[in-house]
Amino acid sequence: MSKQPSGALLFVLTCAMGVGPLLNYGLSTVSPLVIEDLDISEGQFGLLATAIFASAAVCSMWLGKLSDRISNRAQLVLIFAGTAVALVIASLAHSYLVLVIAALLAGPAQAISNPTTNRIIISQVPAHKRPGWIGVKQSGVQGSQLFSGLFFPIVALWAGWQGATALAAVVAVGLLLYGLRKLPENPITTAVPAPSAATPPSRVAPPAADSASSSRSAATPKGSGTQTRFPLSVWLFAGYSLLAGLGMQATNVYLPLFTVRELGFSLVMGGVAAGVSGVVGVTSRVLWGRRMAKGxxxxxxxxLLGFGALTGAAAFFAAGALDLPALLWLGVILHGATVLGANVVVMAGVMRVVPAQRVGAASGIVSMGMYAGFAAGPLLMGLLLEATGSFHTGWLLVGAGYLLCSALGFALRAYGNRTGVVR
Incomplete structure (x- = not known):
């Protein structure tokens, strides 16, 4: 009888996804303090997130391939220890340049988190349970947003934003020690069974049309290496991740500042707004994962997520234009329920269209698109904010990106009815 993956392992994977964004979420929730203390502009503050995600984007493909080769324990060290180092450097920053260096170091830890956790899931978890596990582990990112929204502003009130950052580094080290204890030594290969008469067909492979190309991908010889092409759907997923990531991080980075500056919220209430979005995001990622598990x-x-996110961007725009805080909360809820859950659907979709031995590399490609969007969103929002003096144009940009997301969803739907591996 095969050993079943433990709840402790799921917790470790969730933390592995959540620890990487601690620096960018934390700085975002205390952005008014950082801007005032370092005497920087809103655009310069946005560049910090751009530095984090540009660093992650540059590393994503290489780290995705690396995740298929090195041990899971080594990857956990890269994720947790890398984040802790970045947080410590940020806590010592008394100049903008040092904070930029910390941001650049935080990128790789985030870049390898998806490939690492996807590889562990595909080697440890039965196929019919994987979408649900992906939903839960991806919720770690929004769990981090919730934690940061409450932890950083409250701690910053008595220890400053640098003190809050230092304590977050301690949390990262503690999670690393726990993760190394709970991570299984060897893959449970029996957890990835081949189809058999004893296994119901509905449990072996999802009946989704989007996976029409997966049979061709799975038939690719193991030894073909990097010469093998990925199906077009992988690149469509990457494009969707880029556009969704642009809007997601433009919102995540500037939401607390938007609430304080445009709607008169306190620093703590601005953090609460980010935290509420994180709570909804945790729930949405689990629910979307379950929907994927049902085929x-x-x-x-x-x-659907693209159009829902577009409605959320419209709510943010209207909240600022009409000075209506109620619309802000509507936007926060829609943001958490839609775009914050999209990555679960994307990563579960990737697992459907590539063979197990190439999941890390494929995840790296999709992550590269996502982090490129993460880098572009705060940069563009900051530049537009400085140029116009308001968030209006920024919210229009975010909405346009979500509209294009839905268009790519339609393209993916059309491609899912075709066969063959297309570049």
Whole structure:
């Protein structure tokens, strides 16, 4: 009888996804203090997030391939210890340049988190449970947003934003020690069974049309290495991740500042707004993962998520233009329920269209698109804020990106009805 993956392992994977964004979420929640203390502009503050995610984007493909080769324990050290180092440097920053260096160091830890956790899931978890596990582990990112929204502003009130950053580094080290204890030594290969008469067909492979190309991908010889092409759906997923990531991080980075500056919220209430978005995001990622586990097509969910996120961006725009805080909370809820859950659908979709031995590399490609969007979003929002003096144009940009997300969802749906591996 095969050993089943433990709840402790799921917790470690969730933390592995959540620890990387601690620096950018934490700085975002205390952005008014950082801007005042370092005497920088809103645009310069946005560049910190751009530095984090540009660093992650540059490293993503290489780290994705690396995750297929090095041990899981080594990857956990890269994720948790790398984040802790970045947080410590940030806590010592008394100049903008040092904070930029910390941001650049935080990128790789985030870049390898998806490939690492996806590889562990595919080697440890039965196929029919993987979408649900992906939903839970991806919720770690929004769990980090919730933690940061409450932890950083409150600690910053008595220890300053640098003190809060230092304590967050201690949390990262503690999670690393726990993770190394709970991570299984060897893959449970029996957890990835081949189809057999004893296994119901519905449990072996999702009936989604989006996976029409997966049979061709799975038939690729193991020894073909990097010469093998990925199906077009992988690149569509990467494009969706880029556009969704642009809007997601433009919102995440500037939401607390938007609430304080445009709606008159306190620093703590601005953090609460980010935290509420994180709470909704945790729930949405679990729910979207369950929908994927039931065989719903990735394209169907991605189309709906794109239009829902567009409605959320419109709510943010209207909240600022009309000075209506109620619309802000509507936008926060829609942001958490839609775009914050999209990555679950994307990563579960990737697992459907590539063979197990190439999941790390494929995840790296999709992560590269996501982090490129993460880098572009705060940069563009900051530049527009400085140029116009308001958030209005920024919210329009975010909304346009979400509209294009839905268009890519339709393209993925059309491609899912075709066969063959296309570059």
């Amino acid at each position: 719903v097509r990735a394209s169907t969910l991605l189309i």
